[in-house]
Structure formats: structure tokens, C-alpha cells
Amino acid sequence: MTTLFTNARLIDPETGTDAPGWLLVENDMIAASGSGDAPDAFETVDCHGKCLAPGIVDIGVKVCEPGERHKESYKTAGLAAAAGGVTTIVTRPDTLPATDTPEALEFVERRANQAAPVNVLPMAALTKARAGKEMTEFGFLMDAGAIAFTDCDHVVTNTKVLSRAMTYARSLGALVIAHPQEPVLSAGTAATSGKFAGLRGLPAVSPMAERMGLDRDIALVEMTGVKYHADQITTARALPALERAKKNGFDITAGTSIHHLTLNELDVADYRTFFKIKPPLRSEDDRLAVIDAVKTGLIDTISSMHTPQDEESKRLPFEEAASGAVALETLLPAAMRLYHGGYLTLPELWRAMALNPANRLGLASGRIAHGAPADLVLFDPDAPFVLDRFKLLSKSKNTPFDGQRMQGKVLATYVRGKPVYRRD
Known part of the structure; x- marks a missing residue:
């Protein structure tokens, strides 16, 4: 199984780059990335120019x-x-x-x-x-x-x-x-x-x-x-x-x-x-x-x-x-x-x-390099919304941002190449 993310804005924290490109996932791992011609894949995900970055690693x-x-x-x-x-x-x-x-x-x-x-x-x-x-x-x-x-x-x-x-x-x-x-x-x-x-x-x-x-x-x-x-x-x-x-x-x-x-x-x-x-x-x-x-x-x-x-x-x-x-x-x-x-x-x-x-x-994640786990987040950094705490998926709703104007929506989240969240 291979999945190709095309037309993406790749956020690479290792190289410090923010540039258009594609990313290939094979067997739950990142196989390749680039900015030229993309390879063929079993499944293709068009990112429509939105940001594709490593999944967040949250300590605490x-x-x-x-x-x-x-x-x-x-x-x-x-x-x-x-x-x-x-x-x-x-x-x-x-x-x-x-x-x-x-x-x-x-x-x-x-x-x-x-x-x-x-x-x-x-x-x-x-x-x-x-x-x-x-x-x-x-x-x-x-x-x-x-x-x-x-x-x-x-x-x-x-x-x-x-x-x-x-x-x-x-x-x-x-x-x-x-x-x-x-x-x-x-x-x-x-x-x-x-x-x-x-x-x-x-x-x-x-x-x-x-x-x-x-x-x-x-x-x-x-x-x-x-x-x-x-x-x-x-x-x-x-x-x-x-x-x-x-x-x-x-x-x-x-x-x-x-x-x-x-x-x-x-x-x-x-x-x-x-x-x-x-x-x-x-x-x-x-x-x-x-x-x-x-x-x-x-x-x-x-x-x-x-x-x-x-x-x-x-x-x-x-x-x-x-x-x-x-x-x-x-x-x-x-x-x-x-x-x-x-x-x-x-x-x-x-x-x-x-x-x-x-x-x-000591984890291999947090990067979009070859051989890293395909833990990824696709997001729109500019999408505006007003936060409603009652729509949060957490059981508790105690957020200081309730009712505030925010920007940035997660469109999809992938863990080892498999989608675990997709925005409707």
C-alpha cells in the first residue's frame, strides 16, 4: 500500500523549509518527498495547497x-x-x-x-x-x-x-x-x-x-x-x-x-x-x-x-x-x-x-524524512472560526479560548499512514 500526498505545502522542521511538494507513504512509513514530478501510488490525496507537517508530539x-x-x-x-x-x-x-x-x-x-x-x-x-x-x-x-x-x-x-x-x-x-x-x-x-x-x-x-x-x-x-x-x-x-x-x-x-x-x-x-x-x-x-x-x-x-x-x-x-x-x-x-x-x-x-x-x-517521529513513521497532520493555517468549547471532543470543556476568534483548522490527521481524523 502506497499513499501519495500531492499539491501539499510541506512543513519540514529539520531543514527549516516551508515549500510546495509531494510526500510518499509506503508501509506506514515515509518513503520519499520532493517538489518535482511525483511517483505513482495506490492512493492519492490532493492537499489543495494546504500545509502537511509532522504530527505534534505533546509532552505532559x-x-x-x-x-x-x-x-x-x-x-x-x-x-x-x-x-x-x-x-x-x-x-x-x-x-x-x-x-x-x-x-x-x-x-x-x-x-x-x-x-x-x-x-x-x-x-x-x-x-x-x-x-x-x-x-x-x-x-x-x-x-x-x-x-x-x-x-x-x-x-x-x-x-x-x-x-x-x-x-x-x-x-x-x-x-x-x-x-x-x-x-x-x-x-x-x-x-x-x-x-x-x-x-x-x-x-x-x-x-x-x-x-x-x-x-x-x-x-x-x-x-x-x-x-x-x-x-x-x-x-x-x-x-x-x-x-x-x-x-x-x-x-x-x-x-x-x-x-x-x-x-x-x-x-x-x-x-x-x-x-x-x-x-x-x-x-x-x-x-x-x-x-x-x-x-x-x-x-x-x-x-x-x-x-x-x-x-x-x-x-x-x-x-x-x-x-x-x-x-x-x-x-x-x-x-x-x-x-x-x-x-x-x-x-x-x-x-x-x-x-x-x-x-x-528518542522517537523517530516528528519529521517528514525518509524512514520516519507517517504520523502527519494536514491543516489550513488561515481558516477562521470562533471557538465553541461545547464542540470540543474532550470530556471537560475548560478552555480559556472559548468564544475567541481563532485561525487554523486541522483537516486530517494520520498515524502511521492511516487516517484517524478527517474534518467533514
């Missing part, structure tokens, strides 16, 4: 099985991912109970294979029950399929426990993903400190809390030599430390979320809880600095940080409301704001959303 997706299936299941998360052009979701272990045993990982893989039409790669907890007291059995968890280890937003406060976990992870070649934040300063806060938080009377945290958390982690990376990824860098204050760590040759990468690239602290406005995320939205200066860090490659990855919350946990006073937003379906159109605003090109966006995440996790 919360799927609420087990424990909170009413918020999100593997079926609904997989359908939402496919509708959003996400072909690989890397799931967080902050479930109830935490994904901290081989048995829990086997449950994740079994449910994902049964229900999700996209690739699902699970992360495991760094410490048992994400309590920060005793590290998990890394070796057994890696044998069961764990692709990385993280306690998510539960920052390990015991530095000795964290250093031992990093040392053990280094001996196994495992990747540790951490949430850089000083936990005492950030506890119980709902906004970033500044005039806006002061006027609204919101408990706030200084941007320095992120810098302090990152500084500690970098010191431990230097001490242990572990492979390390900071899940979200959201402030300008943290960027010089990250740059120094990379220049020193440490095995360190960093990501940020699409919400911190496209929204700022003023969007909270009249205590709108759909804009309450973790870390809290930052200043406009921070947002612009983080965008520039993505452009230069200092920040490696962009992710959705998809965090479903039900209506009951969001319809509360701002301080009491749960943090998080769904974003699997809004990641691509939100990223188009950065493209249409002239901040980032499409190859630069796909470098951060597909190629770099795949490289960090």
Missing part, C-alpha cells in the same frame, strides 16, 4: 484514568488529540492513584491501545505516590514502558531524595522531567506578583520562584549528570540560568506551554477561572521573552499541558478554583496566533511542537 498530557474518568478518558483524549493534529501524547502520572507501579503502567498501555487512535506514551512518577519521600522502581517501570519520570507539579522538596533519584536515573539513562518552582513561595498562590495581582487582591508568587527552582535543579543536574527536562519555563528571569546550563554542556532541555505563549496575566480580567493555570499567567514582557527563547532554540518544546477540570472545580472563586485548561484541540490554532503575528515561522513552531519533543524522547 493529563488523562484522568484511573480515578477521575469523568474529566477525561483515553478514548476522549485520543479523539481530541487526533482532532488537534496531535499524533503522540505523552501522559502525566498525576492520576488517582499515581502511576507509580508497573501494574499501573500496564493498565495505561492496555487502556490506551484499546481506546486511543493516536500513540500514547506514559510517564511514571519519580517518587512513590508523588509524595517526594521515596523514589519509585525506575528499572521495573522502564521495563513496563515508562518513557520518563516526573512528579509533575508536586515539587520534590527533599533535595537528598531528588539527588538520589537523579543519580539512579542517570545510571539507567532515564529522563527526569521536573516542574521548576520554589514550592514554599508558590504554595497557595493564584497569580504572578505585580500591580495586576495587587489590584485584584489575588495571592501571588514572584517570577523569582521559578528561577530559584530551576537554579536548584541545575545544580543537581551538574552533580548527577542526569538527563533533565524542565516542563515549563514561563518567565524571563529563568532564561539566563537555562542559557548558562546549556552552554556548560549539561544534558538539559526545557519546554513551555502554549497558554504562556499566547496569553498574559491581564487575561484573567474579572477573575475568569478558565484562565487559571499552573504556573499562573505571566506579564506581557515575560510572554515576549519566552517566545524569543523558543525562536532561538533556548526553549526546546511547546506543549499543551492539557489539564481537564470539571465544571464544579472551575465554577468557584478564583483562589479556590482548580488550575488547568484543556488544550489538545486548541494547541494548533493557538500556535497559529504566533505564526500570523509574525513571531514564529511554521517550521520553527513544528521544531518545538514535533521534532524537538521526539528527539528528546
